[in-house]
Amino acid sequence: MKNRLRVLRAERQWSQARLAELAGVSRQTINAIETNRYDPSLPLAFKLAHLFEMRIEEIFAWHAGDDGPAER
C-alpha cells in the first residue's frame, strides 16, 4: 500500500512529531508509515484522514499485488 502522508504533512508544514502527537501515536510509527514499512490499522488510517480532512483513499492507495508493507 502506498500513501501520500509525507507530501500532505509537508504541505501543512507539520513535523512527524506534530502529526504523531495529533494522531496519538509515536513519531516512529508515522515515519514507518511514510516509508511504506508499516500499513496502519483502519482506525489509525481513519484518524489520519480526519486530521488531513480527506477521505482515506485520497491518502492511501492500494493496487493489486500490494500485499503488505515493504520488507527490509
Next chain:
Amino acid sequence: MNRNEREPGRRRNVLIGIGLGLAVGVGFGLAVGQLVLGIGMWLALGAAIGARWDQRVNLMQFPPAAVRKMAIAIAVFVVALSVTVGVLDPEWSRMAQVGLVLLPGLAAVWVAMAIGSAMRQLDELQRRIQLEAISFSFAGTLVVTLVYGLLNWVGVPALNWGLVPLLMLLLWLVAKLWKMGRYR
C-alpha cells in the same frame, strides 16, 4: 545521521556486545558444564545485540508512570529473590520453606502484570513489534530447550531450569532490537 557517521559507534557497540556475551558465556558455560557451547552461543548473541544496538530508535515509548511501575515491580522481585536465597533454612518446616520460596513467584506475577499493563499503553506499531519479538522468543526457547533436552540423551548435562527464563528474555531483547531496526 548517515551510515558513515554511525560506523565507529557500531563497531564499539559490537565490541561491547562481544565483551558482555563473553562474560555471560563463561558464566553460562560453567553453569551447564559446557564452556565452549556457552561462550559460542552468548558471543554470537552479544555481537548481534551490539550490532543492532545503535540502530535502535526510541521506539518503545512507555509512559513514565508505566516505567516506574515496572521498575518497582522488578526491584521487589529482586529483593524477594535475594531474601529467599539468603534466608532459606533447611531446618525450617516444609510449609515455611515452601511459603518463602513462593514469595519471588508472587513478585514475578506482579512484574508480568506491570509489563502487560505497560504494553497496553503502547501504540499499534510498538505492540506489533513486541508481539513479533515475544513470538520469536517463545519459538526460540521452545527449539533450544527441546534440542537441549534431546542432547541430554547423549550425555550432555541437564539444563538448569533457572536459565530458561533468562534465555527467553535474551531472545525477546534480540528480536525486539531486530524488529525496531526494521521499522525505523
